[in-house]
Amino acid sequence: MELNRDDHLDVEDFLVLPHLETHKEPAATCSSLKAKPSITLSPVNGSRWDLPRNYEGYVVERMEGEDAGKFKVSFRTRSCIEIMDDGYKWRKYGKKKIKNNPNPRHYYRCSREGCKVKKRVEREREDEQFVITTYEGKHNHENPAAATSLPPHQNPLGYH
DNA sequence: CGGATTTGACCGGCGC
DNA sequence: GCGCCGGTCAAATCCG
Numbered sequence: 001m002e003l004n005r006d007d008h009l010d011v012e013d014f015l016v017l018p019h020l021e022t023h024k025e026p027a028a029t030c031s032s033l034k035a036k037p038s039i040t041l042s043p044v045n046g047s048r049w050d051l052p053r054n055y056e057g058y059v060v061e062r063m064e065g066e067d068a069g070k071f072k073v074s075f076r077t078r079s080c081i082e083i084m085d086d087g088y089k090w091r092k093y094g095k096k097k098i099k100n101n102p103n104p105r106h107y108y109r110c111s112r113e114g115c116k117v118k119k120r121v122e123r124e125r126e127d128e129q130f131v132i133t134t135y136e137g138k139h140n141h142e143n144p145a146a147a148t149s150l151p152p153h154q155n156p157l158g159y160h
Numbered sequence: 161c162g163g164a165t166t167t168g169a170c171c172g173g174c175g176c
Numbered sequence: 177g178c179g180c181c182g183g184t185c186a187a188a189t190c191c192g
Contacts, residue, residue, distance in 0.1 A: 091163085091164060091165085092164075092165060092166080093165090093183095093184065093185075093186095094166095094167090094183065094184055094185085095165095095166075095167075096181090096182065096183070096184095098181085098182075099180085099181065099182085105182085105183095107183070107184075111163090111164085120183090161192105162191105162192100163190105163191095163192095164189105164190085164191080164192105165188100165189080165190070165191095166186105166187100166188085166189075166190085167186100167187095167188095167189100168185105168186100168187100169184105169185085169186090169187105170183105170184085170185075170186100171182105171183090171184085171185095172181105172182100172183090172184105173180105173181090173182090173183105174179105174180090174181090175178105175179095175180090175181105176177105176178090176179095176180100
């Protein structure tokens with residue numbers, strides 16, 4: 001029964017979950033990362049997240065207590081930028097220095113009204129090139145940048 | 161001018 | 177009970 005107690009996740013959890021490790025690219029991809037389309041991940045029924053294409057592994061955590069039934073996903077990315085444009089609009093609401101990690105952690109929230117999705121981004125302790133991103137909650141709305149649902153005449157993003 | 165950032169303060173949970 | 181630690185608030189500020 002005590003196993004559910006500590007299923008919170010640590011950075012170390014990512015290290016043992018290589019999903020696609022062959023996707024190693026030089027740091028030069030930093031700029032193009034923003035424009036890259038995302039992968040839709042549905043590890044749990046009813047849950048859906050948009051991940052960048054070059055993620056290297058992810059962890060899905062089941063929430064407990066009040067938020068029981070909801071899920072949280074964390075993934076690890078090799079990137080020199082922390083803020084990745086995943087199509088949603090994020091409003092930053094906090095920054096915190098975490099123990100055991102010299103790099104600060106950033107807290108974001110979806111700007112959409114009524115959308116309580118949260119996102120937290122932190123750089124890995126040792127390897128500065130790795131970024132850990134965590135999504136929490138479900139979106140109230142569709143991805144505004146989802147190309148499939150865009151009106152036929154409009155193309156604000158991805159237009160080279 | 162309206163909305164996003166910034167940044168320290170505040171607060172609640174947990175472990176000792 | 178107290179202090180550490182992580183998460184959020186909110187006021188000032190910035191920026192397009």
